[in-house]
Structures are given as C-alpha cells and as structure tokens.
Amino acid sequence: MSNDVKITKVKPPVYIRDCMEGLISSEDPDRLETCLEVAEKLIRNNPSNLHEIAAEFTKILLHLQDSFCTVGFIGLRHRAMVALAVHCPIQVAEYLTNEFFEKNYNLRQRMDMLEVLAGAAQELSQPIDPKMKGNMGNPQPKVQETNTDTDTQHWRDIVQKRIESKTRRFVKGRTKPEPEPVQNKFSTVAANFFFPLLNFFDRKENTFDLLGEDTLVLQRLVYTLGVVMYAATNTLIARQMGAALLEFIWVLRYHQEPAVRQALLYAVTMVFLSLPGFILLSDLQTEVYEAKSWLEDTVGKDNNNECRKLAIQALVLLENIVKQEFSSGMSR
Numbered sequence: 001m002s003n004d005v006k007i008t009k010v011k012p013p014v015y016i017r018d019c020m021e022g023l024i025s026s027e028d029p030d031r032l033e034t035c036l037e038v039a040e041k042l043i044r045n046n047p048s049n050l051h052e053i054a055a056e057f058t059k060i061l062l063h064l065q066d067s068f069c070t071v072g073f074i075g076l077r078h079r080a081m082v083a084l085a086v087h088c089p090i091q092v093a094e095y096l097t098n099e100f101f102e103k104n105y106n107l108r109q110r111m112d113m114l115e116v117l118a119g120a121a122q123e124l125s126q127p128i129d130p131k132m133k134g135n136m137g138n139p140q141p142k143v144q145e146t147n148t149d150t151d152t153q154h155w156r157d158i159v160q161k162r163i164e165s166k167t168r169r170f171v172k173g174r175t176k177p178e179p180e181p182v183q184n185k186f187s188t189v190a191a192n193f194f195f196p197l198l199n200f201f202d203r204k205e206n207t208f209d210l211l212g213e214d215t216l217v218l219q220r221l222v223y224t225l226g227v228v229m230y231a232a233t234n235t236l237i238a239r240q241m242g243a244a245l246l247e248f249i250w251v252l253r254y255h256q257e258p259a260v261r262q263a264l265l266y267a268v269t270m271v272f273l274s275l276p277g278f279i280l281l282s283d284l285q286t287e288v289y290e291a292k293s294w295l296e297d298t299v300g301k302d303n304n305n306e307c308r309k310l311a312i313q314a315l316v317l318l319e320n321i322v323k324q325e326f327s328s329g330m331s332r
Contacts, residue, residue, distance in 0.1 A: 010034045016042050016053060023060050029068035036070060039080040046087050054088035055095040062099075062109060078115065085120030089189040093117065097196035107217065114220050118227040121193050124186035125231035187235035194228045194241050197221060198248055215255075219263045222252075226267035233274045239283060242271045246287040253294050258304035265298070265310035272317050277325040292318060 010030045013019040019042055022035035039061070043050065061081050066073040085092040096113045099105065186193075201210050201221065210218045229245055232238045249264050268291050272280065280288050295318075298311035 012038045013042070016047055016050065016057070020053070020057055020060055023064055029070070032068060033070045036064075036073070036076045036080070039076070040083045043080060043083040043087060050084075051088050051091060054084050054091040058084050058092050058095055062096075062112060078112070078119070081112070081116040082119040082123065085116055086123050089120065089124060089186075090192055092120070093189065093192040094196075097193070100197065101200050107214075110217050111220055114217075114224040117193055117197075118224045121186060121190075121228045121231035124189070125184055125233070127184075184231075184233070184235055186231050187237070190228065190232040190235055190237050190241065194225065194232070195244070197225060197228075198244055201248075215257045215260055218252075218255075219257070219259045222249075222260065222263035222267050226263070226270035229267065230270040230274050238274055239279055242275045242279075243284055243287060245271055246284065246291055250287075250290060250294070258307055261298070261302070261304065261307050262310055265295075265307060265314060268295070269310070269314045269317060272314065272321060277321040277328075280321060281325055288318070 010028070012034050013022055019035045019039055022031050023039070026032045026035070043057075058081055061077050061084075064077060070076075081092075085096070096117055100110060100113050201218075210221065225245055225248070229238075229241055232241055245267060249268050252260065252264055255261055255264070271291075275284070292315070295311045295315050299308050299315065302308050302311070
C-alpha cells in the first residue's frame, strides 16, 4: 500500500564510532541504511574526537557500496562526506586530494572526491547570518550530480548572474547600505583544497591519464578548481590561487575535448570574479592579457557553440572590470 510506513527494529547509533562500525561490518541492509541516515547528523554535532577519525570515516564512506539499493544512498553518502570536510577541512582535504591521484579507484569514486571538495568549499565560504547562529543545525548542501549534458547550462547561468552582480550601475537616490563584512571560514584552508589538486595533475606517477583518455575526470577537476577559486574570494591566498589557475588554464586552453574547454572557460571566469580588479590589471596583468587573447581566439575560431558563448561571457565580465577600475581611478 502507498501509505505503508517502513518499520525497522534497528536502533540508530548515538556515537560516531558505532555508526562507522555499522557501515563497515553490516550485512544487514536495515542497519546500514539506519547508520547512513544518521551519519551526517552525528558528524554535524561535532563530537570532540571528530578530528581524530575524520579521514578514516571519509575512507569508509568513499568505499561504501550501495549493495542493498538503499533509498537516497548517493545523497546520504555525499552529505556525510561534505559534513566531514566542513568540520575537519584540513584532515579530509589532505586525504581526498592525496587519494585522488592514487590507484585502485574507479571513475565514480574520483568524481565523488571532487564533488565533496567542491561542496565543502562552497559551504565553508558561505557567510553565517548572526541571527541564525542558534539555528545552524544541519544545513543541507545540494548534491552535485555528474551530468555533462547539463553542466554547461548550469555554469552559464551561474556566470551570467555573477556578471550581472559585478556590473556597476549608476543610479540616483539613496543606495542600500553596504553589507556587514563577515569572515570567510574557507580562507584558512583554501590552499589545502586547491594546490594539491593543481600541482599533481600531470605527474608521471599518476595511475590514470588525465591528459589522455580520462577527460571526464579532467573536466570535473577543472570545474572543481573553479569552484574552489570562487569560494576563496576576498581571501589572502586568492591572488596566488588565481595566478596558478591561469597558468594551468593556459597549458590546456586548446584541449581537443569541447567539454574540457568549457570547464576551462568557466574556471577563467571564476578567476575574474574572485579577484579585485586592481590585482587582475596590475599584479596579474600579463596572465590576464594572455587569457583575453585566448578568449578572443575562442570567440572567433572555436567550433563549439557553447565554448564561444562562455568566452563571450568572460570577455564581457573582463570589460566590465576594466571599466570599473578606470572609473574608480578617475574618481580618486
């Protein structure tokens, strides 16, 4: 019957280690489902020993298989790993960025690692409303499903909204008060999420071919770097991250796969959005000029329509940044 309610005799675990044990050793589908359902809540309660077992718990979840067709398995597992990365960012980021390049992982697991890093970076970078401090509870980060057919449109929508927010408009009358500055919690750990992924992508010891046949993983890696870059907006490390990402993009700019080029165009746009205009046009002047030339080349010569559209968006954004800086300089 449609109104039937599932009844289970399994008691939900109260402690993190009991939950971990239930996920490791259970051949009982009810116990596994119960443990997985409460995993995120137990993690977000932030027990005192969480830092000690965060990497181990992440490993358990990463290797966990949906052997019993558990309802909502992907989302439950993803949210639990994101929660671990949010509460123990250094431990989990170190584990995932190291494991990403190791052997014995399938495509899905490598994509999972990147999606967890991106999800945690986004959550950590979100300002917390002081009025909501007493109601932080269990935020529900959205699961980023890997769907290359819809990724490009999703990116274009995000980029367009951020271009509009970056465009300076002159209006008469009273303006809205400036929002109160809030510390970016991601600032102290951004480097842990970013540089290990960037520095090891082309090393010879890698057990999979990012620059060859594993282009789907490369696409997701570039996208993740862009997400992490944007999460580091207004942090001290952002300039160094932006310079490194522009160099990375430059090496791959003419990749043969359109999906990878689209990811690169997304990433360069995230650099433009993440850094103040005066840094882009002074400290990173050479890199930005090279990026601009590539974008113009893409608009005129790329045979992929989506690539051309994304390049136009990036050029419009850069033009707005230049105009803003010029206007600011004139008013000083």
